[in-house]
Amino acid sequence: MNYCAIDFGTSNSAVAIPSGPQLKLAPVEGGYTTLPTAVFFNTDENTSEFGRAALAAYIDGFDGRLMRSMKSILGSPLAEQTTDLGDGSAIKYTDVIATFLTHLKRAAEASAGGAIDRAVLGRPVFFVDDDPRADQMAQQQLEAAARAVGLRDIHFQYEPIAAAFDYESHLSAEGLVLVADIGGGTSDFSLVRVGPERMNRVERKDDVLAHHGVHVAGTDFDRRVELVTILRELGYQSLDPHGREIPNRIYFDLATWHLINTVYTPKRVSELALMRHLFTETKHHDRLMRVVEQRFGHALAAHAEEAKIGVAAGGETAIDLEEVEADLRLAFDEAQLVKAGEEETRRIVQAARDTVQASGVAPRDLDAIYFTGGSTGLAFLSSAIAAAFPDAQAVFGDRLASVATGLGIHARRVFG
Numbered sequence: 001m002n003y004c005a006i007d008f009g010t011s012n013s014a015v016a017i018p019s020g021p022q023l024k025l026a027p028v029e030g031g032y033t034t035l036p037t038a039v040f041f042n043t044d045e046n047t048s049e050f051g052r053a054a055l056a057a058y059i060d061g062f063d064g065r066l067m068r069s070m071k072s073i074l075g076s077p078l079a080e081q082t083t084d085l086g087d088g089s090a091i092k093y094t095d096v097i098a099t100f101l102t103h104l105k106r107a108a109e110a111s112a113g114g115a116i117d118r119a120v121l122g123r124p125v126f127f128v129d130d131d132p133r134a135d136q137m138a139q140q141q142l143e144a145a146a147r148a149v150g151l152r153d154i155h156f157q158y159e160p161i162a163a164a165f166d167y168e169s170h171l172s173a174e175g176l177v178l179v180a181d182i183g184g185g186t187s188d189f190s191l192v193r194v195g196p197e198r199m200n201r202v203e204r205k206d207d208v209l210a211h212h213g214v215h216v217a218g219t220d221f222d223r224r225v226e227l228v229t230i231l232r233e234l235g236y237q238s239l240d241p242h243g244r245e246i247p248n249r250i251y252f253d254l255a256t257w258h259l260i261n262t263v264y265t266p267k268r269v270s271e272l273a274l275m276r277h278l279f280t281e282t283k284h285h286d287r288l289m290r291v292v293e294q295r296f297g298h299a300l301a302a303h304a305e306e307a308k309i310g311v312a313a314g315g316e317t318a319i320d321l322e323e324v325e326a327d328l329r330l331a332f333d334e335a336q337l338v339k340a341g342e343e344e345t346r347r348i349v350q351a352a353r354d355t356v357q358a359s360g361v362a363p364r365d366l367d368a369i370y371f372t373g374g375s376t377g378l379a380f381l382s383s384a385i386a387a388a389f390p391d392a393q394a395v396f397g398d399r400l401a402s403v404a405t406g407l408g409i410h411a412r413r414v415f416g
Helices: 051-059 093-112 132-148 159-168 218-234 249-254 257-264 266-273 282-293 297-314 334-340 342-359 379-387 402-415
Strands: 003-007 012-019 022-025 038-042 047-050 064-068 082-084 090-092 118-123 153-158 175-182 187-194 208-214 316-320 329-333 368-372 393-396
Touching: 003 093, 003 159, 003 402, 012 093, 012 402, 022 402, 038 051, 038 093, 047 051, 047 093, 051 064, 051 297, 064 082, 064 257, 082 093, 090 093, 093 132, 118 132, 118 159, 118 402, 132 153, 153 159, 153 402, 159 175, 159 187, 159 208, 159 368, 159 402, 175 342, 175 379, 187 342, 208 342, 218 249, 218 282, 218 297, 218 329, 218 334, 218 342, 249 257, 249 297, 257 266, 257 297, 266 282, 282 297, 297 316, 297 329, 297 334, 329 334, 334 342, 334 379, 342 379, 368 379, 368 402, 379 393
Parallel strands: 003 118, 118 153, 175 368, 368 393
Antiparallel strands: 003 012, 012 022, 038 047, 038 064, 082 090, 175 187, 187 208, 316 329
């Protein structure tokens, strides 16, 4: 029974292991069975921390490097490059992923009571949009990281198909389900024929009628929120004395997790300092310089994510930017979030439509849409997808655990 199923997500991760004839999610951080996909290399204490502990250590002000959204770099040239940890040492991005997988594997082994060397890993429909070669490279990089931590027998399964297996385990009749797996980095859709008589088959290729995805999801909404709220207070889309827009690369880099550290190099900080004459509102430049000099970029990105989550939970919130400037607070509500993410929502809904069209199934013949992934907590987004298929029942799974559970079901069929 030395196998596991790993859901290595852009925003959250989990591991399923066998437990007698059943499956269970292994505790991966204290008593939690899911954890944020985050690593903090604490150079103050020469430790590596994961999940909530990683975020807490960063917020508490320890020196080091916080890494999030590592999955998003797979298949890109950045994946094979190194990144500075803040103490003069450096690490390859793929080794950061291996470090995180080591934590998940050890947690699974501690719960299982023995070594594990076989695994099913989830993967998005596309790691990289419209680039099959880069997409293949991304899977190879993830597999290499998994082998580096001691997994020798590795199988991959599409994450939305895994979610379909979890949905299927609760069914009493056959049906057609469109799985909408909207996570942190990708929005993936699979149209799958499901039913209790199909559950024990190892080969389900004929039941998958279509799958499609786009590299647009939760972190893209975070990015939009940061750009249209926080970064406007730092000069984003403001005009210089000649009526031209301030160069925006710095703002896009500040709003992208894996690029934030690139704005802290002495060269870029010096270049930004020399741009002061471009700012009609010099307070914007003062705030921008304070952010890059004090390395507040990750904190701003976290504020944007928290604002998105806060609005999803209660309709409105406030973004406190005390570290940037005393008494700087921004109101933020659902209408602003919906407007900020209009293009992302349109692309995600179109991907769902394209999936159904590719399957040859009439939209009215769908029995259900099964929502999973952290970003399905955005009510306006899931409502927009559901509205595209009004005859289908909207069913919500465990947003953070359905994929891991489904991967575990698949692992049991493959290894059990």
